[in-house]
Amino acid sequence: MATRIDVTGLTAYYGKFKAVADVNLTIEPxxxxxxxxxxxxxxxxxxxxxxxxxxVLPGARVEGKVLLDGEDLYGAGTDPVNVxxxxxxxxxxxxPFPTMSIYENVIAGLKLNGVRKKALLDERVEESLRxxxxxxxxxxxxxxxxxxxSGGQQQRLCIARAIAVEPQVLLMDExxxxxxxxxxxxxxxxxxxxxxxxxxxxVTHNMQQASRVSDTTAFFxxxxxxxxxxxxxxDKTSKIFTNPTEKRTEDYVSGRFG
Amino acid sequence: MSTATVSGPAxxxxxxxxxxxxQSLPRWMPLAVAAGAVVVSLLIYLLTPVDSEIQIVLMAALxxxxxxxxLSTAVEGGRRARDRFATTLVYTAFLxxxxxxxxxxxxxxxxxxGRLDAGFFTHSMNGIGARDVGGGIYHAIIGTxxxxxxxxxxxVPFGLLVAIYLVEYGRGRVSRVISFFVDVLTGLPSIxxxxxxxxxxxxxxxxxxxxxxxxxxxxxxxxxxxxxxxxEMLKLVPNELREAGYALGVPQWRTILRVVVPTALPxxxxxxxxxxxxxxxxxxxxxxxxxGTNLINSNPFSGEQSSLPLYIYSQAGQPQQxxxxxxxxxxxxxxxxxxxxxxxxxxxxxxxxxR
Numbered sequence: 001m002a003t004r005i006d007v008t009g010l011t012a013y014y015g016k017f018k019a020v021a022d023v024n025l026t027i028e029p030x031x032x033x034x035x036x037x038x039x040x041x042x043x044x045x046x047x048x049x050x051x052x053x054x055x056v057l058p059g060a061r062v063e064g065k066v067l068l069d070g071e072d073l074y075g076a077g078t079d080p081v082n083v084x085x086x087x088x089x090x091x092x093x094x095x096p097f098p099t100m101s102i103y104e105n106v107i108a109g110l111k112l113n114g115v116r117k118k119a120l121l122d123e124r125v126e127e128s129l130r131x132x133x134x135x136x137x138x139x140x141x142x143x144x145x146x147x148x149x150s151g152g153q154q155q156r157l158c159i160a161r162a163i164a165v166e167p168q169v170l171l172m173d174e175x176x177x178x179x180x181x182x183x184x185x186x187x188x189x190x191x192x193x194x195x196x197x198x199x200x201x202x203v204t205h206n207m208q209q210a211s212r213v214s215d216t217t218a219f220f221x222x223x224x225x226x227x228x229x230x231x232x233x234x235d236k237t238s239k240i241f242t243n244p245t246e247k248r249t250e251d252y253v254s255g256r257f258g
Numbered sequence: 259m260s261t262a263t264v265s266g267p268a269x270x271x272x273x274x275x276x277x278x279x280x281q282s283l284p285r286w287m288p289l290a291v292a293a294g295a296v297v298v299s300l301l302i303y304l305l306t307p308v309d310s311e312i313q314i315v316l317m318a319a320l321x322x323x324x325x326x327x328x329l330s331t332a333v334e335g336g337r338r339a340r341d342r343f344a345t346t347l348v349y350t351a352f353l354x355x356x357x358x359x360x361x362x363x364x365x366x367x368x369x370x371x372g373r374l375d376a377g378f379f380t381h382s383m384n385g386i387g388a389r390d391v392g393g394g395i396y397h398a399i400i401g402t403x404x405x406x407x408x409x410x411x412x413x414v415p416f417g418l419l420v421a422i423y424l425v426e427y428g429r430g431r432v433s434r435v436i437s438f439f440v441d442v443l444t445g446l447p448s449i450x451x452x453x454x455x456x457x458x459x460x461x462x463x464x465x466x467x468x469x470x471x472x473x474x475x476x477x478x479x480x481x482x483x484x485x486x487x488x489x490e491m492l493k494l495v496p497n498e499l500r501e502a503g504y505a506l507g508v509p510q511w512r513t514i515l516r517v518v519v520p521t522a523l524p525x526x527x528x529x530x531x532x533x534x535x536x537x538x539x540x541x542x543x544x545x546x547x548x549x550g551t552n553l554i555n556s557n558p559f560s561g562e563q564s565s566l567p568l569y570i571y572s573q574a575g576q577p578q579q580x581x582x583x584x585x586x587x588x589x590x591x592x593x594x595x596x597x598x599x600x601x602x603x604x605x606x607x608x609x610x611x612x613r
Contacts (some may be wrong), residue, residue: 056504058429085507098521109506112516158502165506243316 003069003086003199004029005050010064011056011228012045019045025218032195034210034237036043036201037220037252042229044174046220047171050201051087052080068169072211074188085113088167092174094154096146096161103142105157109165110187124164133190146148159190163198170194172202176209188213207253211241219249270298281333288326288342309413319350319539363593370590372581383552383564391580395588397554398569401469404558405548405565406538408473409480414530416477417484425492426514443482451478452543456483460547467549469558475543480533487529491522524607531603535596541567566592 005027012020019079019212020042027033035043048054049062050072066073066155073083096105104111106125115121129135133154136148146157157174161168172191176184189199191213204210210217222229231238244250299318302308319523323346367442381394392422415430424433455475459465495518503513519526544565550572551562 051505053505056501063329081507081509083507089501089505091498091501091505093498095502096515097499097502097521099517108290108503108517109508112503112508112512118297130450161502161506163552234448 005049005199005201006065006067007046007064007071007167009068010046010049010062011061012042012049012062015059016056018090018228020220021230021256023231025231025234027199027201028216029199030197031192032200032214034214034217035220036205036210037229037232038222040229041220041222042218042227043218044128045172045229045238046231047173047203048089049203050169050171051089052083055080056105063179068229070255071162080136085109085165086166086167087169087171088160088162088174090155090162092171093178094151094158096149096154096157098147100146101143102138102149102157105146106160106164108161113165124200128164128178130164131194132156133186133193134160139225144233146247150183152179153185155179156182156190160185163194167198169201171200172218174199174203174205177205202203205244207241217241219244219246221248221252224235263552264472265397280335280338282338283333286537287329291329292322294317295325297566299301303409307453322346353524356559366586366590369583370586370588372608373587374590376463378587379585383406384554386552388576388578389580393567393584395566395584395591397551398408398564398566398588399591400556401548401558401563401565401568402538404556404569405469405476405544405563407468408558409476410530412473412477413480413484413533414563416482417489418526420481420485421488421492422514423518424489425586426510426518435607440482440485443478444486446482446563448479449546450538451475452546454478455543466560467547467562468560469548469555469563472544472548475547476537476540477538479540483533483536484530487532488522488526491525491529492518494525495521528603528607531606532598535599535603538596538599539592540569545571569586 007025007027009024010020011018023046029154037043037214048064050073052141054060054062065127066072068083068086072078097108100108103125105130107115108120110121110124116161117218126135126139134153137153138157138228149157154180156235159170159175171215173187174206176187179187188209191202194200202210214237216235218234219240220229221232233246235245240249241253244253250256269377282516295318297319299314302317308314323343324344325338327343332341334342339589377392378394379399380396382397383393384397386393400540420436424440427433428436453474455471455478459471459474460467465471499517499521500513503517506509545568548565548568549562550568552564552566555561555563570585570588570592573588575582576582
């Protein structure tokens with residue numbers, strides 16, 4: 001059920017500002033791809049173009065093609081709502097719905113899209129929470145507010161919420177940057193486990209994390225502030241971190257950037 | 259590198275060589291100074307020809323501020339003295355703000371409580387002559403409740419939809435224009451709202467005076483308040499929640515309905531309650547559109563009705579003491595109704611915030 005993503009000639013704008021220019025890359029199914037690079041290089045922007053979340057911001061637009069198993073996400077007649085059901089997303093800061101319980105949070109995507117059958121919902125809650133390694137911790141308090149969990153648990157709740165709608169691809173925008181090392185480890189283990197059923201793309205500032213969890217890595221960078229970010233190198237993670245082709249990649253991964 | 263010495267609490271307790279603690283006045287000193295200022299003022303009151311209580315109170319307050327600031331400057335230094343001075347100003351401002359509220363409550367309770375009995379709530383003014391002592395506010399309560407309820411039914415959904423449009427959808431010129439007109443409407447004098455409905459609904463459309471006409475006028479006053487408060491509350495909902503909804507493949511309208519509005523609901527309810535409380539006390543628009551009557555008319559869609567503000571206005575204008583007493587009692591009832599509404603709004607908001 002996992003899907004391959006082909007990005008060709010992708011350029012993203014915020015109003016008049018060109019944030020990223022001419023990105024070409026291919027994300028293999030059932031693979032973890034990490035986006036790394038300095039702040040402002042456009043890696044989060046590229047991530048958000050993969051499920052049409054980029055255009056949610058006023059004035060933001062995209063040029064180029066993103067193919068999901070050959071289907072153009074930006075083609076005429078493509079419904080962004082359907083795209084987002086296929087390509088799920090986890091954000092930098094855990095954002096469970098504050099008015100909903102843990103149970104309601106997990107099934108929010110299903111329920112808000114009209115699924116009503118209690119048995120199916122119950123089943124999906126357990127499945128998703130187990131999938132997100134959270135079931136054992138919350139199974140006795142599913143009725144409690146989701147906002148009452150710890151930060152790491154909230155982030156796993158958000159992952160459970162994202163996988164409950166059974167997407168093909170899971171995008172993660174710095175999912176561990178607000179978490180402590182133990183919660184980070186829990187999420188990283190989870191990513192490795194989820195890899196067997198989803199195509200995963202993760203943006204991270206943590207290079208150890210990229211090298212630990214990803215199979216392929218994309219390094220983005222920008223010449224100077226105000227210039228658009230560009231894809232510098234895209235290759236197997238092992239190659240990027242041990243023997244990169246580009247000098248700039250080597251400088252960045254070895255900590256000699258700037 | 260020097261070796262760090264960790265001194266126990268006893269060491270350096272009296273010395274304070276680094277001057278970290280500074281000199282400070284004992285905690286009872288402000289109270290003592292206040293007592294001193296009061297005593298001095300009382301002596302002036304008793305011994306000198308100054309015989310105005312207000313002047314004495316002002317003197318005591320001024321004496322306290324001067325003595326406290328001087329003492330504090332001498333002992334604690336300029337920064338703490340300024341702090342104490344500002345603290346005193348804040349408390350004084352608070353007292354000044356509370357005085358009118360307390361004064362209104364005390365006089366209304368004092369003058370209105372005597373007339374509050376079961377008969378007052380269960381009777382109208384039907385057949386009560388100018389010199390009669392009885393009569394009640396049954397018809398006025400019915401009128402106020404029906405008019406305010408109708409006004410809310412008209413204004414709340416409308417105002418909420420406008421607020422949702424402004425926050426969630428509105429971009430560019432249209433939303434700026436709407437926002438501007440909402441601001442203009444906020445400053446609309448209530449009697450103008452009444453005149454508008456009188457000219458438009460009652461006279462031009464020939465609908466006659468009715469509770470519904472009053473509700474229309476009140477709704478005109480409520481809409482901008484509801485829009486503004488709901489708008490502020492919707493703006494407070496973090497964008498991340500909207501994005502979380504979209505990222506789950508939930509359409510925008512559903513995200514708004516099921517995620518954004520429920521998150522902002524306690525604040526929206528508080529805003530609505532405050533708007534309701536505000537229009538419940540409006541007299542001018544009701545005077546022009548509902549007209550007022552002494553009879554019980556529970557049908558808001560036809561014929562004149564009464565309402566509490568209108569009742570107070572008409573009774574207070576009459577020369578007989580019995581009518582004035584009725585006005586005070588009705589004023590007390592109106593205050594109680596509005597206070598209960600405010601408290602309910604606060605309780606609701608507080609309860610939801612605890613989650």
